[in-house]
Amino acid sequence: MDVPAASWLADRRRSLRRIAVVTGAGISAESGLPTFRGEDALWQGRNPMELFTPEALATRTRESWELFDRLRVLSARAEPNAGHRALAALARSHGVTLATQNIDGLHQRAGSRDVLELHGTLWRLSCAGCGHAGVNETAPLPLLPPPCPACGGPLRPDVVMFGEPLPADALRAATRAAETCDLMLVVGTSGAVYPAAGLPAIARAYGALLVEINPAPTELSAQMDYAARGTAAMLLPVIVRALRGD
Numbered sequence: 328m329d330v331p332a333a334s335w336l337a338d339r340r341r342s343l344r345r346i347a348v349v350t351g352a353g354i355s356a357e358s359g360l361p362t363f364r365g366e367d368a369l370w371q372g373r374n375p376m377e378l379f380t381p382e383a384l385a386t387r388t389r390e391s392w393e394l395f396d397r398l399r400v401l402s403a404r405a406e407p408n409a410g411h412r413a414l415a416a417l418a419r420s421h422g423v424t425l426a427t428q429n430i431d432g433l434h435q436r437a438g439s440r441d442v443l444e445l446h447g448t449l450w451r452l453s454c455a456g457c458g459h460a461g462v463n464e465t466a467p468l469p470l471l472p473p474p475c476p477a478c479g480g481p482l483r484p485d486v487v488m489f490g491e492p493l494p495a496d497a498l499r500a501a502t503r504a505a506e507t508c509d510l511m512l513v514v515g516t517s518g519a520v521y522p523a524a525g526l527p528a529i530a531r532a533y534g535a536l537l538v539e540i541n542p543a544p545t546e547l548s549a550q551m552d553y554a555a556r557g558t559a560a561m562l563l564p565v566i567v568r569a570l571r572g573d
Contacts, residue, residue, distance in 0.1 A: 330562055332538060332555035333569035336510075340570050343421075343536070347508035348414055349501075349526050350427045350434070353515020353541060354559040358405040360398075360431055379488045388481065392471040395484050399449050402431040403466040410514065410559030411437035413567040420571045424504035426497070428516060428523050430486045443497045443504075445523050447486035456480035493522060505529040512566075514540045514559050518547035527551075540566070 352362040383391045415438035426443040453460035454475035472481040511530040518524045539551045
């Protein structure tokens, strides 16, 4: 496959040793998962934009948890695609910091390590009452809301809901990667959700090259040095091979 972005990066690959990657829902859409802002934004007549809030979890608990559980089931059934696997391969040859807005765990299942989960993960549940937290990969869950095994109170998924701050450690590490990278790949994100959408601007301010991989222009496209139009599963394997010199 002739991918102009790959040739453009291949000519520069020897100077691109530190790579930051920011991924959004678009990369997981190719594994069959719905996005928040695309055509699949309504699941079973319910709007994730309204139900993914702390207020909804408190006042519309069953409805909110049904949506989280549905996404857990879809994520458990999904398989990492060629885009996920390509990024895992890139980390085996380069210094890569991977920051994702996704909560599905597909990057880790593809083999990526130390993923910065900017919006948390569906697979860790926590209790506001007693502080218990742990991984739970059962999908579907037998009870909604799931009870805390320590105190019996309701658990919540460790995801960043609308209106909540990002985890400070993950955001700090992603910002540091943006400040120190030679190249940032921006993959499958609309660029509409901050502060994650601000990472490319930080990378540009510190002199990094920016490459967007997305089928359509986004709110971030004007900042890019190169915009590769296509899906992550189609383009990332070619781009990663160029960066690795394969």
